[in-house]
Amino acid sequence: MEVINAIEVNHLTKKFGNKIAVDNVSFNVKQGEVFGLLGPNGAGKTTILRMMTTLLKADRGSVKIFSHDTVKEGRLARSMFGLTGQYASVDEDISARENLMIFSRLNGLSRSASKQRTQELLSEFSLVDSADKPLKDFSGGMRRRLDLAVSLISSPALVFLDEPTTGLDPRTRMQMWDTIRKLVTQGSTIILTTQYLDEADQLADRIAVIDHGKLIKIGTPEKLKQQIGGTKLNFTIGQVSQIDPAAKIMTDQLGDSIHFNGQQVHASLKHTSQLTPLLVALQQAGISISNLTIQEPSLDDVFMNLTVGKN
Amino acid sequence: MDVQTHRGNLIMNTATMAYRNLLKTFHNPDRFMDVIIQPIMFMLMFGYLFGGAIAGNVKNYLPTIVPGILIQTMLSAASGSGSQIREDLDSGVFDRFKSLPMAHIAPLAGQLFADILRLLIATVTSLATGYVMGWRPTAGFGWVIVSGLLAIFIGWSLSWVFALVGLLAKNATTVESFSMITMMTLSFLSNAFIPIKTLSKTMQVIAYMNPITYVITAIRQILSTGSWTHEAVLVLIFGIGIVVVFAPLTVWAYNRNN
Ligand SMILES: Nc1ncnc2c1ncn2[C@@H]1O[C@H](COP(=O)(O)OP(=O)(O)OP(=O)(O)O)[C@@H](O)[C@H]1O
Numbered sequence: 257m258e259v260i261n262a263i264e265v266n267h268l269t270k271k272f273g274n275k276i277a278v279d280n281v282s283f284n285v286k287q288g289e290v291f292g293l294l295g296p297n298g299a300g301k302t303t304i305l306r307m308m309t310t311l312l313k314a315d316r317g318s319v320k321i322f323s324h325d326t327v328k329e330g331r332l333a334r335s336m337f338g339l340t341g342q343y344a345s346v347d348e349d350i351s352a353r354e355n356l357m358i359f360s361r362l363n364g365l366s367r368s369a370s371k372q373r374t375q376e377l378l379s380e381f382s383l384v385d386s387a388d389k390p391l392k393d394f395s396g397g398m399r400r401r402l403d404l405a406v407s408l409i410s411s412p413a414l415v416f417l418d419e420p421t422t423g424l425d426p427r428t429r430m431q432m433w434d435t436i437r438k439l440v441t442q443g444s445t446i447i448l449t450t451q452y453l454d455e456a457d458q459l460a461d462r463i464a465v466i467d468h469g470k471l472i473k474i475g476t477p478e479k480l481k482q483q484i485g486g487t488k489l490n491f492t493i494g495q496v497s498q499i500d501p502a503a504k505i506m507t508d509q510l511g512d513s514i515h516f517n518g519q520q521v522h523a524s525l526k527h528t529s530q531l532t533p534l535l536v537a538l539q540q541a542g543i544s545i546s547n548l549t550i551q552e553p554s555l556d557d558v559f560m561n562l563t564v565g566k567n
Numbered sequence: 568m569d570v571q572t573h574r575g576n577l578i579m580n581t582a583t584m585a586y587r588n589l590l591k592t593f594h595n596p597d598r599f600m601d602v603i604i605q606p607i608m609f610m611l612m613f614g615y616l617f618g619g620a621i622a623g624n625v626k627n628y629l630p631t632i633v634p635g636i637l638i639q640t641m642l643s644a645a646s647g648s649g650s651q652i653r654e655d656l657d658s659g660v661f662d663r664f665k666s667l668p669m670a671h672i673a674p675l676a677g678q679l680f681a682d683i684l685r686l687l688i689a690t691v692t693s694l695a696t697g698y699v700m701g702w703r704p705t706a707g708f709g710w711v712i713v714s715g716l717l718a719i720f721i722g723w724s725l726s727w728v729f730a731l732v733g734l735l736a737k738n739a740t741t742v743e744s745f746s747m748i749t750m751m752t753l754s755f756l757s758n759a760f761i762p763i764k765t766l767s768k769t770m771q772v773i774a775y776m777n778p779i780t781y782v783i784t785a786i787r788q789i790l791s792t793g794s795w796t797h798e799a800v801l802v803l804i805f806g807i808g809i810v811v812v813f814a815p816l817t818v819w820a821y822n823r824n825n
């Protein structure tokens with residue numbers, strides 16, 4: 257079967273004055289894929305997203321959404337995606353219901369279809385109880401949910417999310433992740449930006465790492481983490497006599513990425529799923545361990561790793 | 568897409584945008600001030616404060632002040648257009664409008680359409696407050712409606728000017744202070760509250776240079792004579808002239824920004 261591209265980005269470039277905000281970025285996203293743009297503040301994520309969603313004109317390059325050029329066929333392209341921007345893009349002065357109604361109408365739905373869609377989205381995003389309250393009384397999480405609900409009015413095949421969880425508390429963040437996963441199971445293609453590696457890891461099928469406007473790496477989360485050495489595992493072995501049997505078990509399971517420093521052990525995991533079998537094997541061999549820590553690679557690690565030797 | 572659906576789209580989108588604008592007006596006390604609270608307050612304050620001094624009593628003063636405050640209210644309602652457009656442009660909501668497959672000009676068109684309704688509300692409020700205070704225009708109800716329509720049209724023509732200011736200005740605060748100063752200057756340096764004869768020579772010259780003076784005079788004439796006067800014709804032409812000049816400029820500025 258032929259793979260359809262939801263979006264094709266070619267040589268996208270944008271300058272603000274003398275500053276290059278986006279520098280010759282190209283990538284394709286396949287239909288049904290979750291694609292993450294990962295980068296620190298000011299990397300150019302929002303600028304890329306704004307160009308993809310026709311809000312900003314590119315200096316150079318082109319964007320095609322389901323093979324429709326966003327410049328030549330702007331209106332058609334716009335009918336195919338939903339956008340949740342980095343900052344709330346709902347009307348503060350009016351209620352959640354009114355927001356959904358107005359944006360349904362602007363999406364071309366009839367009055368009765370708008371009413372129905374509004375009700376559906378209100379219950380889907382647990383906003384029924386606050387549907388008629390002014391948005392001023394909304395929490396950050398509720399606002400974000402409404403924002404996302406508004407972008408999904410037309411059930412778009414492609415959804416853009418700019419930092420969907422920035423500023424949310426851990427619980428609300430998890431809820432947002434669940435919502436995004438649900439969209440994926442419904443068949444949407446999703447392009448999201450994030451500053452957090454774990455978020456990209458949790459949600460995305462592929463990640464593009466952006467820094468200073470450049471796309472410096474693109475690949476699956478596993479590939480990226482492999483490249484930077486994966487998850488770090490540290491612990492202390494209970495007795496000196498257990499060092500040798502422990503070393504044997506670990507080499508069998510993890511290969512040669514192990515360092516001993518007296519009773520202290522440092523190892524790196526290619527995948528967190530390697531952890532449980534290892535601990536079970538150690539326990540069965542009667543080896544006691546303490547001070548266990550597991551360190552996920554941080555975004556800093558990714559950047560250190562990916563930008564080393566480039567400058 | 569063919570032209571027919573585009574046009575249908577534009578009308579629907581404009582109506583939705585105007586509806587949104589009115590909802591915001593009714594939810595937001597600030598926006599309500601302009602069209603309801605302000606004309607009532609000014610009518611009461613000026614009427615009872617200066618009525619005795621300027622015209623002997625409140626009732627005699629009303630034929631002067633009702634048209635004056637009516638036009639002052641038109642000015643401030645029209646000037647609200649500019650800051651509302653700027654606020655919209657600066658808020659994230661506008662990004663959403665731009666990312667929707669809707670008629671590109673609809674947000675501007677919706678604003679200008681909603682302005683007509685806001686001006687209508689302001690006009691009814693001003694005239695009704697006058698009536699409650701004892702104002703009984705000699706020309707009769709039909710001519711009251713005619714004068715109201717002329718006032719709304721002039722207000723709407725000024726909406727285009729303020730909308731242009733809103734599109735060109737850096738932020739809403741700038742637009743608001745510009746609007747405030749313009750509204751104050753134009754309404755107080757005119758014949759809105761006092762007979763021009765009572766002013767000093769210099770002030771008379773200034774008042775006669777102020778187009779608002781002629782608008783107010785025309786409205787007063789319609790209300791007192793019950794006829795479509797020469798001045799009213801000139802004022803109507805003045806309003807049409809403003810729309811003809813400023814509407815294309817405003818649309819140009821809007822397209823340039825977006
Ligand atoms: N309208 C603009 N005018 C001038 N410079 C801009 C503009 N928009 C963005 N920039 C600059 O372009 C660069 C990229 O900004 P962008 O907002 O795309 O970054 P980002 O990756 O989204 O960052 P964040 O994580 O903070 O949202 C930044 O240096 C920013 O200052």
Ligand SMILES: [Mg+2]
Nearest residue numbers: 301302303342
């Ligand atoms: Mg951003």
